[in-house]
Amino acid sequence: xxxxSAHAAHHTPPQGFLxxxxxxxxxxxxxxxxxxLGLLAVMIGMALSWLMxxxxxxxxxxxxxxxxxxSAGAPGGVITPEYYLQLMTMHGTLMVFFVLTNVPFAGxxxxxxxxxxxxxxxxxxxxxxxxxxxxxxxxxxxxxxFFVGDGPPLSGWTAYAPLSALPGTGPGQAMGQTLWxxxxxxxxxxxxxxxxxxxxxTLDLRTKGMTLMRMPLCTxxxxxxxxxxxLAFAVLLPACILLILDRVAGTSFFxxxxxxxxxxxxxxxxxxxxxxxxxxxxxxxxxxYIAILPAAGIVSHILVNSYRRPLLSHKAIIYxxxxxxxxxxxxxxxxxxxxxxxxxxxxxxxxxxxxITIPATILVLIWIGSLYGSNLQINSASLFALxxxxxxxxxxxxGFFLAQPAIDVYLHGTYFVVGHFHMVMGVAAIFGxxxxxxxxxxxxxxxxxxxxxGKIHFWGTFVGTYCIFMPFHxxxxxxxxxxxxxxxxxxxxxxxxxxxxxxxxxxxxxAVQLIFVYxxxxxxxxxxxxxxxxxxxxxxxWATSSPPPWDNFGGKLPVVYHDxxxxxxxxxxxxxxxxxxxxxxxxxxxDKKLI
Amino acid sequence: xxxxxAVTLILIAIGSAIPIxxxxxxxxxxxxxxxxxxxxxxxxxxxxxxICFLAAQIILAVFIWMFSDRKPGTKINAFPGGxxxxxxxxxxxxxxxxxxxxxxxxxxWATIYFTPPAADAMSIQVQAGQFAFYFRYPxxxxxxxxxxxxxxxxANQNIFGLDVDNxxxxxxxxxxxxMGVPVNKEVRLLMHAKDVGHSFYVRELRxxxxxxxxxxxxxxxxxxxxxxxxxxxxxxxxxxxxxxxAYLNVMSQPDYDAWIKQQATMQ
Numbered sequence: 001x002x003x004x005s006a007h008a009a010h011h012t013p014p015q016g017f018l019x020x021x022x023x024x025x026x027x028x029x030x031x032x033x034x035x036x037l038g039l040l041a042v043m044i045g046m047a048l049s050w051l052m053x054x055x056x057x058x059x060x061x062x063x064x065x066x067x068x069x070x071s072a073g074a075p076g077g078v079i080t081p082e083y084y085l086q087l088m089t090m091h092g093t094l095m096v097f098f099v100l101t102n103v104p105f106a107g108x109x110x111x112x113x114x115x116x117x118x119x120x121x122x123x124x125x126x127x128x129x130x131x132x133x134x135x136x137x138x139x140x141x142x143x144x145x146f147f148v149g150d151g152p153p154l155s156g157w158t159a160y161a162p163l164s165a166l167p168g169t170g171p172g173q174a175m176g177q178t179l180w181x182x183x184x185x186x187x188x189x190x191x192x193x194x195x196x197x198x199x200x201x202t203l204d205l206r207t208k209g210m211t212l213m214r215m216p217l218c219t220x221x222x223x224x225x226x227x228x229x230x231l232a233f234a235v236l237l238p239a240c241i242l243l244i245l246d247r248v249a250g251t252s253f254f255x256x257x258x259x260x261x262x263x264x265x266x267x268x269x270x271x272x273x274x275x276x277x278x279x280x281x282x283x284x285x286x287x288x289y290i291a292i293l294p295a296a297g298i299v300s301h302i303l304v305n306s307y308r309r310p311l312l313s314h315k316a317i318i319y320x321x322x323x324x325x326x327x328x329x330x331x332x333x334x335x336x337x338x339x340x341x342x343x344x345x346x347x348x349x350x351x352x353x354x355x356i357t358i359p360a361t362i363l364v365l366i367w368i369g370s371l372y373g374s375n376l377q378i379n380s381a382s383l384f385a386l387x388x389x390x391x392x393x394x395x396x397x398x399g400f401f402l403a404q405p406a407i408d409v410y411l412h413g414t415y416f417v418v419g420h421f422h423m424v425m426g427v428a429a430i431f432g433x434x435x436x437x438x439x440x441x442x443x444x445x446x447x448x449x450x451x452x453x454g455k456i457h458f459w460g461t462f463v464g465t466y467c468i469f470m471p472f473h474x475x476x477x478x479x480x481x482x483x484x485x486x487x488x489x490x491x492x493x494x495x496x497x498x499x500x501x502x503x504x505x506x507x508x509x510x511a512v513q514l515i516f517v518y519x520x521x522x523x524x525x526x527x528x529x530x531x532x533x534x535x536x537x538x539x540x541x542w543a544t545s546s547p548p549p550w551d552n553f554g555g556k557l558p559v560v561y562h563d564x565x566x567x568x569x570x571x572x573x574x575x576x577x578x579x580x581x582x583x584x585x586x587x588x589x590x591d592k593k594l595i
Numbered sequence: 596x597x598x599x600x601a602v603t604l605i606l607i608a609i610g611s612a613i614p615i616x617x618x619x620x621x622x623x624x625x626x627x628x629x630x631x632x633x634x635x636x637x638x639x640x641x642x643x644x645x646i647c648f649l650a651a652q653i654i655l656a657v658f659i660w661m662f663s664d665r666k667p668g669t670k671i672n673a674f675p676g677g678x679x680x681x682x683x684x685x686x687x688x689x690x691x692x693x694x695x696x697x698x699x700x701x702x703x704w705a706t707i708y709f710t711p712p713a714a715d716a717m718s719i720q721v722q723a724g725q726f727a728f729y730f731r732y733p734x735x736x737x738x739x740x741x742x743x744x745x746x747x748x749x750a751n752q753n754i755f756g757l758d759v760d761n762x763x764x765x766x767x768x769x770x771x772x773x774m775g776v777p778v779n780k781e782v783r784l785l786m787h788a789k790d791v792g793h794s795f796y797v798r799e800l801r802x803x804x805x806x807x808x809x810x811x812x813x814x815x816x817x818x819x820x821x822x823x824x825x826x827x828x829x830x831x832x833x834x835x836x837x838x839x840x841a842y843l844n845v846m847s848q849p850d851y852d853a854w855i856k857q858q859a860t861m862q
Contacts, residue, residue: 081835081837082833082834085833085834154831154833155831160791160792160830160831162790162791162792163791163792163831169725169791169833170725170833170834171834255808256808256809257809258744259744259789259791259809260744260745260747260756261725261790261791263749263750265745265747271809273792273808273809274807274810308671312673312677312678313677313678316678316682338803338804338805339805340804340805340810340812343704343708343709344709346704346708347701347704350700350701351697354696355693358690361689362681362682364651365681365682365685368651368654368655368658369681371655371658371659371662372658372661372662372672372674373671373672373673373674374671375662375665375669376597376659376663376664378596378664383596383600386600386655386659389655390604390607390655393647393648393651393652393655394611394648394652397644397645397647398644400640400643400647400696404636404696404700404704405700405704406632406636406700406703406704406707407633407640407700409704409707409801409802409803410633410637410798410801410803413796413803413829413830462603463603474615474619475620477621477622479622479623479796481796481829483831483837484836484837485836486837488837488838488840489825489827491623491798498620575668
């Protein structure tokens, strides 16, 4: 923590359009840029999921205009099986990297972390600008794969070698797969720069009085996530570089000897496909928490505001998030139970996977337990935050199954896995994004969003996502395998009605998202001007104007006197006391006795 | 609106549980000697996960019902026992559950992977390649001839890369596109991939194992029911992945003997 006057990061007000809105070093502009990029990626990703769902149940349906995107992949607009896999790969990659990592972590984190700790900007503003533009380049490289040669890769977002390492293994495995690997490597660089910046800012730029334990829960979540990201992306980056070398320089990191593709002996030797799996999942499992922890932090921040009371324990949430982050590095092998690694190691990976349910359960119990006796305020943000809890539980309990190697023997590679990770990592994190958007849009854009439209959006999304993803679990129980472009196996025919139901639910739920896009776009320009503190919040982002000035607090950094969530205070002027209010209060925190 | 959220949550929770309780979508009947352990483990986990799921959703719904839309200024009360009770409860309940699942799950896993196949188990080699499985039986001499990947040539039907002219052990090897096994006879699979990663999944056998290029992997099972079952690939292997399948034909011993004799004549 630093002296306020001496060490705040200073930069002069930006001049000119380019410096203000494009190559800006202002963390708020960069946060909005990440958010915008995430929004673009999620729209593409969702459109891809529509195409995939349509192909699965109406394989001969001609989608008007699709042939323009790929005349070979979709002749006459009808998606071919290989193009289905290519769309699926792009869907997964866009969603995991450019949506779930970008928005809850880089987007909201960039905008609000410095404000919530009372800083003028990030510790390294130029690095910050660079991290966004590097990420943007990664995005462009990935999307370019749609327009090269025979299209994007078809090896899935996990890009298992040697399918991903050998150019001749299928359509899209030439230039498309190389672009994929370059894109992800570039993305990793952006995330490493961002994580370093977040960590330094949190440790170094807190304003006077802002002790670590006085940081809001979302700040804690971004801080912990950046620690996870620094390690995770540092492993994926070299893995992608090795993959690129295997593809273009003839090395054999991931390709063993004696492989025969199309009756031709492959000229590689000595590599290990399992090495790719280890490196990928050493990143891949922590990535789940990179997506979900910021959402959990955002939701905690919003819930406590909606409950109008402190959570039962502030510290327990922080320690649980740390515990989850720590354990996330010990469980990667549960993605590889059936990969042929030593079967004893399956037990070693299974145990911490099951143990991770303990901190996750404590989080849920504190969110639900704190609701007891509260004055719950229902609005769009709190609805999505409550929906997050429900989704987190639904997606979490299916983890019990997949954590056990014996059950994984049956469920691995089925729709059960797809249902599990979509609910717990995808939908839950996206609910966190929606909650954050309704809660913070007034601060980010200075305009209120329409509450009625927000509530309609919630109902459509909440019911719709359950209709889509719960049946995935049922399909998995029957043994319906994933990543199939058509269900040609006899036993899958009776499951077609379930698939049709899912497709219709997906199309409808996707359509509901247009309400959100309209609401965001309309309120951005025509919404009611937002007051400084529309939700009667306590943390520092509500202690400045909406939107905040370029230096966040108008040249005078706030001084913090209180813990972050002083709600439900009797005898105070409202039912809350802001962190920077010098008002003397009896602390409302109830966790003094804990730990 | 809080009450509507509560009712919806309860309806979703119960609606999600009904197909499970009514056994509408269930795994096919098990036909292996080890599968019952996986099934039991899955049922136990379903009970535990189901209770957690229903309890969490319903309590969340009840609290939303009780504490939303209250009169402004209503005094807040604390959850009885506070965070301490919840944290201890989570450690005890979930910790016990985790230990129990972990412990019993280990037993089922160990039966499949830590018990070696019997000495008289029948060996079948499986080769997975884009986009078909092929099976090799050692023939009357009981020996597999060596593989020469450079000789693989699908056009000439040399699927495994055998050199029948120079390797005596290869001469009587039988290569098939369908996997025939005798009922109640232990089978040891010797698995390898020709090109990229694949996987071997037979739902009824409760068996799934990846093929990893460069690794020779083994798996063993005993099928207990005569019938024809689908073997499907569950590891994304390229454009024909969805169409990569073969059949497991479990036969009585006399039927198997006749089948393998017939296959031998077709080499």
